[in-house]
Amino acid sequence: MSKRIRLNAVTVNGPTVSPGLWAHPDDHAHEFTSLDYWVRLARTLERGRFDAVFFADMLGLYDVYHGNPAPALTGAIQVPIHDPTYLVPAMAEVTEHLGFAVTVSTTYENPYTVARTLSTLDLLTEGRVGWNIVTSNLDSAARLHGHSTQVDVEVRYARGEEFLDVAYELWERSWEDHAVVIDKAAGVYTDPALVQGIEHRGTWFSVPGVHTVDPTPQRTPLLFQAGSSERGRQFAAAHAEAVFLNTPTMQATKFIVDDVRQRAEKLGRDPDSVLFFPKITPIVGADTADAHRRFRDFLRFSSTDGIFTLLGAWTGIDFAEAGEDKLLGIASKSDTRGLVESLRRQKPGGDWSSDELAQVFAFGTSALTIGGPEEVADELEEFIDFTGADGFNVASVVQPGTIDDFVDHVVPELQKRGRVQTEYAAGTLREKLTGRGPGLPDNHPGRRASSAVRTP
Amino acid sequence: MSKRIRLNAVTVNGPTVSPGLWAHPDDHAHEFTSLDYWVRLARTLERGRFDAVFFADMLGLYDVYHGNPAPALTGAIQVPIHDPTYLVPAMAEVTEHLGFAVTVSTTYENPYTVARTLSTLDLLTEGRVGWNIVTSNLDSAARLHGHSTQVDVEVRYARGEEFLDVAYELWERSWEDHAVVIDKAAGVYTDPALVQGIEHRGTWFSVPGVHTVDPTPQRTPLLFQAGSSERGRQFAAAHAEAVFLNTPTMQATKFIVDDVRQRAEKLGRDPDSVLFFPKITPIVGADTADAHRRFRDFLRFSSTDGIFTLLGAWTGIDFAEAGEDKLLGIASKSDTRGLVESLRRQKPGGDWSSDELAQVFAFGTSALTIGGPEEVADELEEFIDFTGADGFNVASVVQPGTIDDFVDHVVPELQKRGRVQTEYAAGTLREKLTGRGPGLPDNHPGRRASSAVRTP
Numbered sequence: 001m002s003k004r005i006r007l008n009a010v011t012v013n014g015p016t017v018s019p020g021l022w023a024h025p026d027d028h029a030h031e032f033t034s035l036d037y038w039v040r041l042a043r044t045l046e047r048g049r050f051d052a053v054f055f056a057d058m059l060g061l062y063d064v065y066h067g068n069p070a071p072a073l074t075g076a077i078q079v080p081i082h083d084p085t086y087l088v089p090a091m092a093e094v095t096e097h098l099g100f101a102v103t104v105s106t107t108y109e110n111p112y113t114v115a116r117t118l119s120t121l122d123l124l125t126e127g128r129v130g131w132n133i134v135t136s137n138l139d140s141a142a143r144l145h146g147h148s149t150q151v152d153v154e155v156r157y158a159r160g161e162e163f164l165d166v167a168y169e170l171w172e173r174s175w176e177d178h179a180v181v182i183d184k185a186a187g188v189y190t191d192p193a194l195v196q197g198i199e200h201r202g203t204w205f206s207v208p209g210v211h212t213v214d215p216t217p218q219r220t221p222l223l224f225q226a227g228s229s230e231r232g233r234q235f236a237a238a239h240a241e242a243v244f245l246n247t248p249t250m251q252a253t254k255f256i257v258d259d260v261r262q263r264a265e266k267l268g269r270d271p272d273s274v275l276f277f278p279k280i281t282p283i284v285g286a287d288t289a290d291a292h293r294r295f296r297d298f299l300r301f302s303s304t305d306g307i308f309t310l311l312g313a314w315t316g317i318d319f320a321e322a323g324e325d326k327l328l329g330i331a332s333k334s335d336t337r338g339l340v341e342s343l344r345r346q347k348p349g350g351d352w353s354s355d356e357l358a359q360v361f362a363f364g365t366s367a368l369t370i371g372g373p374e375e376v377a378d379e380l381e382e383f384i385d386f387t388g389a390d391g392f393n394v395a396s397v398v399q400p401g402t403i404d405d406f407v408d409h410v411v412p413e414l415q416k417r418g419r420v421q422t423e424y425a426a427g428t429l430r431e432k433l434t435g436r437g438p439g440l441p442d443n444h445p446g447r448r449a450s451s452a453v454r455t456p
Numbered sequence: 457m458s459k460r461i462r463l464n465a466v467t468v469n470g471p472t473v474s475p476g477l478w479a480h481p482d483d484h485a486h487e488f489t490s491l492d493y494w495v496r497l498a499r500t501l502e503r504g505r506f507d508a509v510f511f512a513d514m515l516g517l518y519d520v521y522h523g524n525p526a527p528a529l530t531g532a533i534q535v536p537i538h539d540p541t542y543l544v545p546a547m548a549e550v551t552e553h554l555g556f557a558v559t560v561s562t563t564y565e566n567p568y569t570v571a572r573t574l575s576t577l578d579l580l581t582e583g584r585v586g587w588n589i590v591t592s593n594l595d596s597a598a599r600l601h602g603h604s605t606q607v608d609v610e611v612r613y614a615r616g617e618e619f620l621d622v623a624y625e626l627w628e629r630s631w632e633d634h635a636v637v638i639d640k641a642a643g644v645y646t647d648p649a650l651v652q653g654i655e656h657r658g659t660w661f662s663v664p665g666v667h668t669v670d671p672t673p674q675r676t677p678l679l680f681q682a683g684s685s686e687r688g689r690q691f692a693a694a695h696a697e698a699v700f701l702n703t704p705t706m707q708a709t710k711f712i713v714d715d716v717r718q719r720a721e722k723l724g725r726d727p728d729s730v731l732f733f734p735k736i737t738p739i740v741g742a743d744t745a746d747a748h749r750r751f752r753d754f755l756r757f758s759s760t761d762g763i764f765t766l767l768g769a770w771t772g773i774d775f776a777e778a779g780e781d782k783l784l785g786i787a788s789k790s791d792t793r794g795l796v797e798s799l800r801r802q803k804p805g806g807d808w809s810s811d812e813l814a815q816v817f818a819f820g821t822s823a824l825t826i827g828g829p830e831e832v833a834d835e836l837e838e839f840i841d842f843t844g845a846d847g848f849n850v851a852s853v854v855q856p857g858t859i860d861d862f863v864d865h866v867v868p869e870l871q872k873r874g875r876v877q878t879e880y881a882a883g884t885l886r887e888k889l890t891g892r893g894p895g896l897p898d899n900h901p902g903r904r905a906s907s908a909v910r911t912p
Contacts, residue, residue: 076645
């Protein structure tokens with residue numbers, strides 16, 4: 001039987017998913033400061049049986065291109081960008097099943113604070129929260145948080161590992177399952193014998209006490225990861241239950257899926273317990289010709305300055321100085337975010353033409369699928385069946401039009417084919433997405449924290 | 457003309473406002489993990505024309521009494537306690553006017569992160585957010601955030617001042633009023649000439665860059681403060697637009713109101729631009745006898761262990777060791793949170809009987825008003841007219857019953873007398889509460905940050 005295709009929508013709490021497209025007449029993303037905008041999106045996604053909405057996030061400005069943030073500001077390239085975690089309660093209030101994957105960095109936050117935030121959200125949403133674990137890779141974010149420059153990548157990941165250890169201890173070990181008794185007659189709200197301090201003393205963090213939040217439906221929120229560099233893949237293999245990918249082709253996607261699953265297996269995890277969600281940007285028309293007409297219309301708004309602003313931040317190369325030609329040679333340069341590895345894998349010599357690159361980056365780095373509903377459904381099925389991925393992060397060209405079209409035309413076609421769910425499964429986000437739960441699987445490293453005290 | 461009586465509800469994202477009362481059969485506060493619980497409260501408060509809901513918060517456990525957190529856990533004395541800021545979006549989604557004052561510490565957070573959080577909330581609520589600035593006073597919170605013990609109070613306040621400087625710069629100066637243009641034809645989302653880095657380099661923080669959030673309706677959220685120690689009053693006089701008070705009598709309230717207003721005037725601020733909200737716990741019955749019957753019923757659930765747990769955390773004295781007698785002598789001891797000063801002012805010799813103290817602390821430290829609707833309304837009017845305060849923080853004995861009763865019976869009586877608003881004023885929380893805005897008043901120190909660049 002064919003694998004179910006899971007669907008997430010990827011967005012940010014800001015005006016831009018595809019660079020430049022905010023200026024398209026059909027785009028309403030500048031309305032993102034209104035709760036109504038997000039409530040409407042939540043309802044649309046639940047109508048389309050999406051599993052979750054994934055909020056990317058940035059903690060600094062993109063200021064490498066031209067050496068300042070002006071191009072990012074002018075083109076709204078991830079600025080303004082507001083805290084996405086605060087959209088969750090309002091979107092949860094108007095939905096019953098939709099999940100929420102929020103990006104929170106391990107580099108500038110305190111694990112005690114982050115554990116509390118995510119526990120609070122997991123309770124308020126009745127177990128519908130995922131955490132996209134990032135270590136943050138922007139120099140500007142480092143400076144804004146008081147560092148003189150970016151923290152070294154190995155230090156960032158080592159600190160990230162200890163950060164996770166603390167979070168796991170707070171989520172999995174501090175409170176036993178039946179600690180909260182709410183016995184009014186006896187006057188006992190919590191049984192203190194079933195609550196303990198985690199006594200963590202490590203290199204970066206000292207957290208002696210107990211979690212201030214009682215156990216939530218998932219305890220540890222569903223764990224997502226999005227880095228596809230070599231180091232990021234190893235981190236994903238160790239911790240991630242789901243991986244977001246910015247891979248523009250099936251080949252690049254399959255490489256990472258296979259690689260991370262092999263690494264996970266070497267670490268003693270079930271390789272199929274890691275789910276993969278490549279980003280895809282669908283451009284859906286009434287038929288092939290209509291879709292390509294729309295594509296050409298959208299392409300007029302795709303911003304070259306915007307693309308260079310993104311690529312500058314991701315690679316550290318200022319293409320204003322380097323010239324466009326340099327873009328063709330980046331395969332031999334910086335390795336930030338795995339982007340370059342992806343490109344290299346698609347054309348081993350790195351021999352990309354300007355036209356090809358424009359297409360790859362037109363709407364951010366993303367696979368594109370262009371066509372009528374059946375044609376798009378065919379491509380999505382082929383993509384999943386070839387790569388071994390488990391679903392898509394659906395990205396928007398225009399907001400909310402791209403998601404509206406996808407839900408109205410592509411989802412019904414995929415449902416007809418039995419590839420997209422027509423009703424939600426019961427339970428938490430973990431149970432809905434992975435079929436297991438509500439807690440972490442037994443062979444997940446986060447469970448080490450719990451084994452000593454978890455009641456049978 | 458008599459002053460309007462403004463109303464806030466004070467609560468926490470946890471089961472306890474009045475110690476022990478969660479166990480009362482009429483109490484539903486253990487339902488606090490559900491969004492429905494908060495959505496219902498939001499609707500009730502807006503029906504009662506409350507100005508705002510104030511979320512207190514604690515970042516650690518109360519573990520002085522008996523030297524461990526067991527009494528706090530057993531009696532649910534501020535544990536569990538979840539992050540209150542995440543209740544705001546859901547409560548804002550179902551209301552139009554209700555304001556939200558959230559407690560965020562300057563001691564364990566980064567000003568860049570906090571500024572972004574509060575800006576995000578101010579935009580999503582269309583300007584209905586207040587910030588209760590606390591420096592945090594719990595040893596347990598300090599330890600949980602990686603410090604070996606509590607940071608010295610002077611250091612905490614000095615760091616708090618610099619924290620505010622950074623926040624003011626981000627809110628008031630980084631983006632000029634018309635920076636966001638959203639000119640689709642020109643392809644300009646933000647005019648970069650109207651956005652600048654704040655270049656802050658201080659003792660505790662280095663924040664060179666620009667705010668990632670564009671100007672919000674209030675820019676700086678309405679500023680609340682709750683410390684009533686001498687140092688806290690000076691901080692309030694410098695920064696607060698509204699002050700929450702835990703003063704159990706009119707005399708103690710009037711002392712602080714007069715003191716902070718005098719200090720504010722010395723600092724060049726309009727003394728009447730600082731609003732005061734003493735905490736009051738109303739016990740309303742059909743008539744006097746019915747109210748006192750309810751009071752006696754509630755009193756049976758008031759928890760002595762709970763009170764000692766609170767007092768232990770606030771004073772640093774373990775009353776399990778010291779014995780109850782010591783309670784009578786605390787006026788000569790620690791000064792934490794101004795509690796002791798309050799008590800001393802009410803009885804200069806500190807000569808409190810156990811019965812008197814039990815009454816003062818029965819439902820936390822709070823003034824009590826007990827009676828039929830007209831009687832309670834009389835007392836509230838007298839309280840405001842005597843003290844010069846501007847309204848109340850209404851605290852609950854049982855949740856949501858206390859607020860339900862107050863809204864159904866006392867608010868209509870106060871409205872009949874012209875003391876409580878029957879309709880909301882237009883605009884942001886600052887405009888609704890202070891009659892001015894939407895930005896900070898000109899003579900507020902936060903405006904220093906803005907004067908250089910604010911467009912005329």
